[in-house]
Amino acid sequence: MSRSAGLLATVVAAAWILLYVAMHVIVDPPLHTGVIIALGLAVTTALILGFPSTLRGPRDPLTTTGRGRLLRQRAPGAQSTSVAVFGRDLPLRSGLTPEAAERTVRLLRPVLAGDAVAITDTEWVLAFVGPGSDHHRSGHQPTTAATRAVLAGGRTKVLRAREELGCSDPTCPLRTAVVAPLLVADRVVGTLKVYRIDETPPARQPVQDLASILSLHLELAEADRERQLAADARLNALRAQINPHFLFNVLNTIASKARTDPEDARRLLLRLGDFFRYSIRQDGQFADFAQEYFFVRTYVALEQARYGDSLAVRFDVDPQVLSVQVPVLIIQPLVENAIKHGLSEKVGGGTVSLKARVDPLSRTTLIQVRDDGVGMPEDLLDKVLSGNGPGGGIGLRNINQRLENLFGERYSMHVRSGHAKGTTVDLRLPLR
């Protein structure tokens, strides 16, 4: 429990005590108990709704949502605050978009000793704030030749005279400027421009520093995007990777049934169609549990056609789980593992059970896949978990990695197994 929550509890408790003493002991005759309780509840509610911000300790006004207003009250040129601006939610952290640029320049203008601030990418002005915004508009091409020079050269330029700015509008109030490049991996992706309406140009160093901090954020954004792309690519690869053995087995089963039981064979083919349609149709990392459940059922039906009586499957699913969003292609591979590694080698077959619950207290989804098959000795389990296990397929490690990407620290996956004891996989996923 964090310190602030403890403080909250203390404050609430103190409020109750105070209220009791004030209303019940000091006041004569004491107030009605119901009234005291009602007052106490009102105070508690007010404390809880209004206090989190106070409890978090004195907030830096620059990182609050009202930062624009607060910043404007400061004198322009207050350089000392510039570092504080770069809290974790600086807009450009999400990439160089017009909205992010707009928010960034509004944020930066009071900090920099300039009258107007603009951000461009390589082709367009993304945002412009300050005098001259009537003709220097976002969505237009930059009018100054200097911008093109900085985009080409990648070096900061100080423009000391109106002519150097090269603005075509004769009424333009802007006189001097500093143009600094925004770099991602040594590639110029845009510029940060600071203008003044008097003859002294803005100081070069702060602008350059800010530009390099912004560049850093842009690089981080780029890295984020790449990570996301990689995760999506992994998932797509996973979708494409339907185990060929599974396909052969199903096709063989269907072939053998085509003569003895054509109706059943047809039904299996339809199921196979459902299975493939689902496994390639989806995009995105999450789906309703109901959909994943359907996918598992389809898969199980196909496997049961092959294994016959030796494969029994139990489903124990609370309806509350159905509408929960779960990561795609997590449950089916677990069931597949249970059948393939747990039961297929066990004489006489066995049972796989899938259990799913929602815990409303911790807001987690609990998914358990259990088999009573051959299990694995401890050293093999270690190998499987570290990704060195025998055979291909979608390993537990792969699943674990995907969950880690999606949930960070907020999930848990436990695997229990032992020789001839079966295997149990417990997943605990946070609700989204």
Next chain:
Amino acid sequence: MTVDLAALIATLAALTMLAMALAVRPRRASSIDFYLAGQRIGVMTNALAICGDYFSAASFLGVAAAVYISGLDGVWYAAGFAAGFVPVLLFVAAPLRRFGQFSLPDFLGRRLVSDRVRLVAVGVVQIIVLSYLIPQAVASGITWSLLVGSGVLGLDAYATGVVVATTTIAGLVAFGGMRGTTWTQALQFVLMMAVLVWLAAVVLGDGFSYTGAVAELSRAPLRNPVLVDGQWQLQPVVSALQSDAPARFDEPGARYSVLGQTMLLITLMLGTAGLPHVMNRYFTSPTGRGARRTTVWVLCAAGVFYMLAVMLGTAARSVIEQVADTTPWLADLTVDGVLRIPEHAMLTLGRLSAGQAGLATIAIAALVAVISTMAGLLLAAAASWGHDTFAGVVNRRATQEQVVLAGRLAVVGTAAVAAVAALQLEPASLSALFPSAVATMVTWAFAVAGSALTPVIILSIWWRRMTAAGAVAGLVVGSATAITMFLMALLRPDWSVATLLLTPTPVAAPCAIVAAIVVSLRTEVPVDLPELWVRLHGTAADRAAERLARLTIRGVEPHQPASGELRVEGTGRRS
């Protein structure tokens, strides 16, 4: 039989039922398929689970008590509790499910794209949960004092009941295993209903006639016990409709004037749609249409339940009056054949009908009602504390363990506050102000829910221009108005309008609506409104879900006997 034996039986039965409620899982795991397909049995399961959450001790003991003490005017509670699902059916159920969140604050937060709305909603939910918990704790105290009759550790019987019930349930919810699953709640409702039907059957079998009893009871003016100078005595009840005429059992006026009756009904009707623990379960239905069908079943179940409760309240009045002189143990509880604490009506009737075992059965059903409702409420409170408040605001980087810990502390804290409040509000001291303490106290929760949450929810669902700021304004104005009216009634119980102030929804809800609309019109709607709107009201997702369900079922259709290999799935279900 001695009281100790009754206690023993009751304890044993309660333990068995608790074990059942906690441990019994559907053996036929494939019932999920019926559920998915939206077939009747699945919808029924969810409907019964909603009933399990909804029917609390207020319904089980309170409605009968209200009828017992004020005749026809007590029936309005039954009517209002049951009718609460009509607005849910018409305006809330299907869109709420289609939007698909986990709780009411979640829904408001996502629909209006604002964390602030979610937090304010959490605050309102807390108030509702607490005011709903207190009468449950009171009811468990009453049940205990009649069933066991003695306290432990120096507490009196009532206090023991309150403390035991709240600690047990808080412990179960905070540290128990699987909580509040659909089947547990459904099973608890079935138990409650079974007991009610059993008692009705026994009473009717003893030759009780409802119409006859009402006619008999209405012959003389209604007289209820009042504590005058430390002495209990029966005094005639003055009609609230005609100040010079006495009230009668089968006529309105024993408690409420025309205005009071209307306000009570509106308060109860609007309240249900804002009860967090009930509405949370609506997100469980497979589709929006399923949610609506579920509500129809809930309405049916509620109708039957409350009809029986009203009948049993009448039966209690008539039967107890008849046998009071010849039954010595009634002397402590009654004044000239009328119970001092009306909540004892059902319990006493049970004992009269089937001895100590009957008393124990009714008591257990009442405790089950308390357990199921309190568990739902505490979970609603815990989830909103742990998830919305703690993880959402106080400590955004909280780990799962911390969130659970916060939730557990919230459970314990909420239960403790409820218990303390219940200890202060011993029902005997309240019966002067209310027809039935338990039923009336539950209306407080309904009042806050109906004044603050329901208007905001309905506006969010049906009005495109609703904004986050509007919702906050509506929630704050609604709950503040309701609570203010309420406190005024408590401070000045001698005012002529005090009873009206206890049912503030007809005043507070319009205030909330006006506030929400005015503020909304001055602020901007979220940018992705069209998308949100389609999620709320679009039926394509419904159809997709139903198609998927049909596909799932197709896989487990019984196959022809010839296809031996596919029979295996049957094995899966049998196991």
